[in-house]
Amino acid sequence: MSDRQTLPLEGIRILDLTSVIMGPVCTQILAGYGADVIKVEPPEGDIMRHAGAKQEPGMGAMFLHSNRGKRSIVVDLKVQQGQATIRELLQGADVFVHNIRPAAIERIGLDQASVRALCPNIIYAELTGYGITGPYAGRPAFDDVIQAESGLASLFSLQSGGAPAYLPALIADRLTGVTAAHRVLAALVHRERTGEGGYLNVAMFETMAEFVLSDHFGKRTFDLTSGDIGYSRLLTPYRRPYKTADGHIAVIVYNDKHWKSFFDVIGDPETFALDSRFQTAAARADSYDHIYRVVEEVLAKETTAHWLQTLTAAEIPCAPVNSVEHLLDDEHLRSTGFLQKHERDGRVEWAASALPGIRAAVSPRKGEHTQDYVKASRESGLASTT
Template sequence: MNVHSTKALAGIRVLDLTSVIMGPVCTQILADYGAQVVKVEPPEGDVMRHAGAKIAPQMGAMFLHANEGKRSVVLDLKKEGDLVTLQKMLPSFDVLIHNVRPQAMRRLGLDEGSVRALHPSILYVELTGYAQGGPYEQRAAFDDIIQAQVGLADLFARQSGGEPAYVPTLVADRVTGLTAAHATLAALYRRRETGEGETVRISMFETMAALVLGDHLGGASFEPSQGPMGYSRLLTRHRRPYRTLDGHIAVVVYNDKHWRSFFEAIGQSDAFEADPRFQTAAVRAENYDFIYGRLAEILAMRTTFEWLELLEAADIPCSPVNKVEDLLGDPQLRATGFFDERDVRDGRRVRRIASRFRSPTAQSSRGIPAPVLGQDTADLVPRL
């Protein structure tokens, strides 16, 4: 049997009008599941083609890692002829995905109603910064802005007593892209059952607000409120990599077994038995600052290597505090084939990030490199 034909989305065609990170993360997942994703780019290309290190023009690292397995066509939708061409292409696709602001899509005649008139059963997937119907709906959204708006940046300040900070990765874009991918999969499943198209709308602000509040809604989960917002275990100032004699270590001493094993490992079982604040989850929940503060004091007494040996032997979750450079030689990633390194154009090598999943029906498309700008235009765009 042809391996490709067993992929879950084999035969599904996706018209990809997304750019930057949020939309391309979604459509790359669909490509991984076997969909043919046709990325429509303006003549200057997706702006992310210029982001990050590169060995060829318009093939920056950020673009490469969000657009593998796709095909690229160039259409200038500001020109009537190219817009008409796109409209003629629509009936041959199952899904249209865009992250263009809705008012711009209306001006182009590519809003939901106009597209549905051309292809009633198409799935119309709209990714925006903010959900429609609210006062922010016409605003442009960027990852940093969303992190600030949903309280994520402030949580760093609340925990440390310092300044607000951003997570140094595009977490809002990527989480929203993942959310959009599984929403699209659900819509495809429904269409297979009913034959009906539908519109799927996903917004960064609401997606990330749900992510943050899932942990931190706290007492405001109830009316009247039953206490402050914020999950105290995540907000204690001691929830951070712990200092050791010669560096730092990540340790999670979490459940009853972990705490008992930790005190046994350091030869202080009597101290554990004598202090109820360590012994049960209910009591620990009232004393996170104390118990993790005490943990910090103890961990400062030995080297990182000594702690790793001791804690691993006691089956307590721990890790060195890696730099991102350390991941290149990580034995787990190497053993599982996480990186795919191969020769590409001009004899140069590219390191690709391998599949996020392992399943016979969801084999990664990562063997297919990200497309050169417009490389598939002649093959995929109909001549008028």
Template sequence: MGPYATQILGDLGADVIKLESPTGDNMRAVGPMRNPGMGAIYLHLNRNKRSIVLDLKTPEGRQACLDVAKTVDVLLYNVRPQAMARLGLSYEDLANANPKLVYVGAYGFGSNGPYAGKPAYDDLIQGMTAIASLYQQNSGDVPRYAPLTLADRAVGMQVAIAMLAGVIQARASGQGQAIEVPMFEAMAQLVLGDHLGGETFSPAEGSTGYARLLVPYRRPYATANGYVSVLIYNDKHWSRFFEIIGRSDLLQDPRFSTHTARAQHIDEAYCFVSETLATNTSEYWLQAFNAADIPSAPLYCVDDLIADPHLKQVGMLKDLQHPSEGAIRSPAPVGNYSRTPLSIRRNAPRLGEHTEEVLREAGLADTAIDSVTGTRPTDTTDTTDTTDNGKLP
């Protein structure tokens, strides 16, 4: 959550300082990689950031953290709040150092509930918020997690929004605040927004679940030679689909005649589409649907996504030259801003690459920096090795 939220803000132009322990972010160790500590996912999540290493369990490391916190708008932590309190870095501790600070916690469970303080990871939250069981209900297979870090990234976007909202409020009022964005509650909101169903009403007007999302035939449709994705959704789409297949008479079928009727018979509707599409090729259906302006698309694998001509044209994968990793590619920032164009200004940093730089900006003296880093610069007027410092020009 934390690295993704701050990747978004870094892409938007924020100066993001990534505070790591001496052992570094765990994702550094997840390959593939060319060099130790620089794994592929780490490289994407941590562009546009500076890395500092502090041992927060030492008095010097804690004080350095407080000194840096005096210079920033937001402190985001991605560990349990009890750990922050044990380190002497609670909201009260940080607010004393910087009353305007927005102190944002992204962790598993809200502090007011019985699960407060329990550990949480993406897989656990997907399981607890019914995502795995919804897959089972939809497919008839065993429960499965979505094959991406869905909770981390979905909640990470919520965290980024919370940070921006907190800064807006702090700049308007001159006073910061503590904000928590718990994974469980955030993903429960996401799931229940679709699937609260009849339990929306009191007393209930039916069972939970959004039927269209749960029928077995809501999946890529098999054709005579492959698969296609298609969503025949509104009255116009269904009318044109029936015309394509020469079955305009089905517009009078009480199961298919209205949007409400189709929603009530969605399993039959999708089953009919599935049986129909199996009679011809993917190329035939994609051409026919495109001509009729019915939303459709080929079924991609990840390799197809990389090769997609639209994504190539808009520059979705950026070619970068990393000082230590060489030529790499990274997904581009999302969106087009007419006055403040987005960019990848910094490569993902090596562990602790910017420690001395950031501590100097925070006003620490050489002796204090030495006590934190365990080294003393030989030339205090030039502490940057420009031949291998990981910074873009």
């Protein structure tokens, strides 16, 4: 069966005025489902074109991994002709996505009211740092700032007692991008059913605040003004890769069966039978520091290979602590086709694709498709007025 028969967004056109990571992640997901995504770049190009390793100028790895399957056009939004070009392209678009700050998008006449007056059935998706009605509206936002402001960075302190830290991944950008993609998909379903376009705002701060609070609301779930914050299982300092005799291992001894099996394989069934802290989920929930410290002390006595073999046989979830490089040779990822090979002008590029059946493609060079889309749009506009 061909891609054309299987991709669910075939025939949907998305005008993409996003840059950096958050917005491009959203529109790359939609492009993977078959949408025709027109990436609008300024004359200097998306700043992420210069980030990460590269084989040619303006095609950095960070850009490639957020812009696959799109078409790139160059439009100068600072001039009236550029703004007019976007209005022409909007006529053939189903979705308009941008992550431009509210004051700037209004200044160039592409705010929600202006665009939806021009195209009532369009889905207008606005990705911002903060919700547009609160006191933070309009502030600039970057992943590091949102990790700190959402409480995520502080969780490292709560767990370890050390300094706050950033997760060494662009979690706020990428999670917000994924959230925006499924909001756009829901809006497309709604339009299919009702014929109505719509407006949606997806904000980094609110997205990450929900992400953190969903795990750590704690007693404030029942009384917003008092009570402990946090989920103790995630915050115990003993929840970490465990040291073995020759390295580290990830182990999660979780349910009743796991705990009984754990004490059986280490030759200490009496402890499970006599210590009530291990026997039920309710008891364990009050004793995470103790029970995970016991696991840590036991695992330190044998090698990683020993524990992987022993715990796997006992059906206790465990895994080696891989380096990022290891993923490139991981037998499971290779066997499922997760790592995808693309060629551009005789040179190879590798990409990761977690979802089989989603279109994989190369990323566009800056302005590679300007003539295709801008010329066609202008010719269509001229034809409609004659």
